[in-house]
Amino acid sequence: MLTLNACSQRSSIPPASLPSSTFSQNVPELTQWPTTLTPNARNASALFDKYASQIYQKSNPQGMVIVMINNDQSMNRAFGTTTPESRNAPTMNSLIRIASITKLMTSEIMLKLQxxxxxxxxxxxxxxxxxxxxxxxxxAQSPIRLYHLxxxxxxxxxxxxxxxxGRPVFIWPTHGDRWNWLKKATLTSPAGNSAAYSNLAYxxxxxxxxxxxxxxYPQLLQQYVAKPAGMRDTTLTPTPAQCQRLLVGYRPSPCSDTLAAAGSGGVYSTPADMQRWMQGxxxxxxxxxxxxxxKEQSIYFPRNQLSSIEGMDVAGRADGVGLGWVYMAPANGIPAIYQKTGGGxxxxxxMATIPELNIGVFVVITRKPNGTKFSEVTQGTNALVRALAKDFYQ
Structure with missing residues (x-):
C-alpha cells in the first residue's frame, strides 16, 4: 500500500515542478473537448459559463445544476427542468440523490472515527x-481490512x-441480507491484489x-459529515417536505429512506450542501x-501496483485509487484531478477537484429516456477544471 497525499494549499509552484513523471502523462484528447469551444476569456467566470453551457448541451439531461469553487470565487448554474412535466428550473436547494459520491462520505466517517x-x-x-x-x-495471509473495502x-x-x-434504488440488500449472504459467500481475488468497483463492500x-x-448510521452521517460542513438537507431519511423538492429523471425511484445502502449510495443532498462539502x-x-x-484524498494503490482494475475508469483513466476517490495523474502540465462519479x-x-490549486466542480444531472450522455458531463467537467487550472498559471 502506497499513500500519495493530495495538497490543497494554493500553490505558486510552476508546472515543471509538479509531481514526478511516475504519475504524469500527456492526454491529447483533453484539448479536443469541447470541439466547438476555444475560450478567449481569460477569467474563471467566463470559462465557467462557456463550459457549463456546453456540458448541458452535449449531455442532454432533463435537468442539471453545476457548481464551481475556484479559490475565492464560487458560481453555480442551473439548466433544464425539475421534472419532465415541469417548466421550473432546478435550484441550489433542489433535493438530489448523490448516489455513489456517498462513498466519499463513508470514508470520511471512517477516518474521523480513526x-x-x-x-x-x-x-x-x-x-x-x-x-x-x-x-x-x-x-489467511490477506484478510480483508477496512481500507480494502x-x-x-x-x-x-x-x-x-x-x-x-428493476427494483427501486438503494433499498437492497439490507443489513440482514448482506450478513446472511456472507455465511456462504466465496471470493476469488485476495484483498489488495486488484481493484474492482464494489457497492457491496461499502x-x-x-x-x-x-x-x-x-x-x-444516520447519527454518524450527521455528526461527522453534515453538521461540520453546515449541510442542512443531507440525509438518508428525507421528510415529505424535502421529497417535494426531489428532482425527477427517467425511471425514478420513490423518495423514501435508503438506510439499506447508507454506505454506498443512499445519501440525499442538495447542490448547495454539496458545495459546502466540496469546500472542505x-x-x-x-x-x-x-x-x-x-487523508480523505490519499491514494492507496497506484494503478501499476494492481494486477487488474475494473469499473474505475468511468470518468477517465484511473491512475490510482484511494478511499473512494479516483486519482487522475497530472496531464499536459496541469496538476492531478481527484474525482468520483455516481448514478442511480x-x-x-x-465531482472533480484539483486540490493543489483549490479548484472543484460538482455536477448533478437527471436523465431523459433517450440521449442523455453522462460521458459528456465527465469529459466536460475534466476539461473545465483543467481550463481553470491553466487560467491560474496565466
Missing part, C-alpha cells in the same frame, strides 16, 4: 462481524448476487462503522480546508 481511536483503517472486517459470521478469505480492493463483487432487476464498511462507533477540500479567503482532507434513480453526479 482519529478518535475507535478503529484503525487497517482493522480486519472480521473484527466488526455480525452474528458470528466468518468473513470469506482467499488467503474503501478502496475497492476487497475482492467483493460489485453487487450482492440475487437482487431483483455497505459492509458502513456496517463496520456502526459497530465500531456504537451509533446508527479547498482553501479560500474565508474557509480553510478540513483537517482530514488530505434517474440521477448522475460527478
Amino acid at each position: 482519529d478518535e481511536g475507535k478503529l484503525l483503517v487497517t482493522d480486519p472486517l472480521q473484527k466488526y462481524n455480525y452474528y458470528g459470521v466468518d468473513i470469506p478469505l482467499v488467503s 474503501a478502496s475497492h480492493t476487497s475482492g467483493f463483487p460489485r453487487e450482492q448476487p440475487g437482487g431483483k432487476w 455497505d459492509l464498511l458502513a456496517d463496520a462503522l456502526i459497530k465500531a462507533s456504537g451509533k446508527s 477540500f479547498l482553501t479560500s479567503h474565508n474557509a480553510m480546508r478540513k483537517a482530514t482532507a488530505s 434513480g434517474g440521477f448522475n453526479t460527478y
Whole structure:
C-alpha cells in the first residue's frame, strides 16, 4: 500500500515542478473537448459559463445544476427542468440523490472515527462481524481490512448476487441480507491484489462503522459529515417536505429512506450542501480546508501496483485509487484531478477537484429516456477544471 497525499494549499509552484513523471502523462484528447469551444476569456467566470453551457448541451439531461469553487470565487448554474412535466428550473436547494459520491462520505466517517481511536483503517472486517459470521478469505495471509473495502480492493463483487432487476434504488440488500449472504459467500481475488468497483463492500464498511462507533448510521452521517460542513438537507431519511423538492429523471425511484445502502449510495443532498462539502477540500479567503482532507484524498494503490482494475475508469483513466476517490495523474502540465462519479434513480453526479490549486466542480444531472450522455458531463467537467487550472498559471 502506497499513500500519495493530495495538497490543497494554493500553490505558486510552476508546472515543471509538479509531481514526478511516475504519475504524469500527456492526454491529447483533453484539448479536443469541447470541439466547438476555444475560450478567449481569460477569467474563471467566463470559462465557467462557456463550459457549463456546453456540458448541458452535449449531455442532454432533463435537468442539471453545476457548481464551481475556484479559490475565492464560487458560481453555480442551473439548466433544464425539475421534472419532465415541469417548466421550473432546478435550484441550489433542489433535493438530489448523490448516489455513489456517498462513498466519499463513508470514508470520511471512517477516518474521523480513526482519529478518535475507535478503529484503525487497517482493522480486519472480521473484527466488526455480525452474528458470528466468518468473513470469506482467499488467503489467511490477506484478510480483508477496512481500507480494502474503501478502496475497492476487497475482492467483493460489485453487487450482492440475487437482487431483483428493476427494483427501486438503494433499498437492497439490507443489513440482514448482506450478513446472511456472507455465511456462504466465496471470493476469488485476495484483498489488495486488484481493484474492482464494489457497492457491496461499502455497505459492509458502513456496517463496520456502526459497530465500531456504537451509533446508527444516520447519527454518524450527521455528526461527522453534515453538521461540520453546515449541510442542512443531507440525509438518508428525507421528510415529505424535502421529497417535494426531489428532482425527477427517467425511471425514478420513490423518495423514501435508503438506510439499506447508507454506505454506498443512499445519501440525499442538495447542490448547495454539496458545495459546502466540496469546500472542505479547498482553501479560500474565508474557509480553510478540513483537517482530514488530505487523508480523505490519499491514494492507496497506484494503478501499476494492481494486477487488474475494473469499473474505475468511468470518468477517465484511473491512475490510482484511494478511499473512494479516483486519482487522475497530472496531464499536459496541469496538476492531478481527484474525482468520483455516481448514478442511480434517474440521477448522475460527478465531482472533480484539483486540490493543489483549490479548484472543484460538482455536477448533478437527471436523465431523459433517450440521449442523455453522462460521458459528456465527465469529459466536460475534466476539461473545465483543467481550463481553470491553466487560467491560474496565466
